[in-house]
Amino acid sequence: MRALLQRVHHASVAVKGETIGEIGPGLLILICAMQGDTEAEADQLAAKIAKLRIFKDDADKMNLSLKDTGGGALIVSQFTLAADTSRGNRPGFSPAAAPEDGRRLYEYFSKAVAAQGIPVANGSFGADMDISLTNAGPVTIWLDTAS
Known part of the structure; x- marks a missing residue:
């Protein structure tokens, strides 16, 4: 699976002008299931993202994870x-x-992130979506379970 993470102050996703998901501080996660991916890759990626230390601590160092901060995850499917x-x-x-397979793994991944104790909001699989965000940092990170 491939994911593009953006640390955000807030993010939202809309379909046909109607907001269907939004978060405050946390991560916008653009996610793509690749051929051959399984639930194992989704579990691995969800655990990694929940523990990835990319949020600032009191000393202004990136030492805190999404789990540590209590932030949310806006998860949007993006086959591109x-x-x-x-x-x-x-x-x-x-x-x-x-x-x-992409839909099944997208939904599974969202549940796996939520199982990590992260509040999750979602886009709509396969829909034409408009995403709004304020990138914090900016911090943008690419993850790929194949590498």
């Missing part, structure tokens, strides 16, 4: 994280999981 740009100018998305 699977983009293959190695040939030509048009990205290919064949490395992404098939839609039915």
Whole structure:
């Protein structure tokens, strides 16, 4: 699985102008299931994200995790994280999981993050979404279970 994490002051996702998910301080997690991914990768990624020390402590050092801060996670499916740009100018998305597997793993991943004690809000799988955020830092981190 691939994830792009953005540390945020707040973030929200809307479909057709209606807000369907929002968080205060925490992480916006753009997530993509890749071909061959299983629940094991989702569990591994959820645990890593919950414990990743990318929030500032009282000494202004990145020493705190999402679990430590009590922040939330806005989780949005984004198959374009699977983009293959190695040939030509048009990205290919064949490395992404098939839609039915992608949806299943997206939903499983969201539950795995929530099981870590993190408040979770979600986007809508496969929908055209508008995402608003205020990046804190900025801090943006790429994670891939394949590497």
